Amino acid sequence: MLVAALVTLCAAAATAAVGTWSLLRRPSTDFVQQVLRAVAPTQLAAAVMLAAGGLLALAVGSRQGPPAAVILLVCVVGAVATVAAGCWQAAKMVTRENARKAASSGGCGSESACGSCTLSCGR
Structure with a gap:
């Protein structure tokens, strides 16, 4: 258990280090960097869960064998x-925002781009 x-x-x-590093970086226009920055709060929450499970497993030690292992497993599964x-939600949010920006700047979804577009957006 140790x-x-x-x-x-x-x-x-x-x-926690990766989440903090992502939050401290300057916001980027790159899609991947936007998703990583949006996932940072979720990573910090997962770090708290992992730390709580690890500290509990250290405190209980091998005295309580199976219950401590179950609690540690629940913390790890919860963090993952x-x-x-968080990744799923951040990717959806960033994708939606990028699509909105592309539509407002004359990209896909505008009248001028429909001639070369292969998507069926209804225009």
């Missing part, structure tokens, strides 16, 4: 699911 707790705490530190949901 090894699992230490690995979880290292994962929490790495996740949180980041996955």
Whole structure:
């Protein structure tokens, strides 16, 4: 249980570092950088979950064997699911925003671009 707790705490530190790094970077117009910046708060939440699970596993140690392992597993699965949901939501949000910008700047969706467009947008 000690090894699992230490690995979880290292994962929490790495996740928090990546999330903080993404938040401290200057906003970019690159799609990938926008998604990474939008996922940063979710990464910080996952880091808190991982840290809580790791600290609990360290505190309980091997005295409580299976219950501590179950709690640690729940924290890890919760953190992974949180980041996955955050990635999905951030990608949807950034895609929607980029499509809105493209439509307002004469890109796809405007009358002038319909001649070469292969999408069926109804125009």
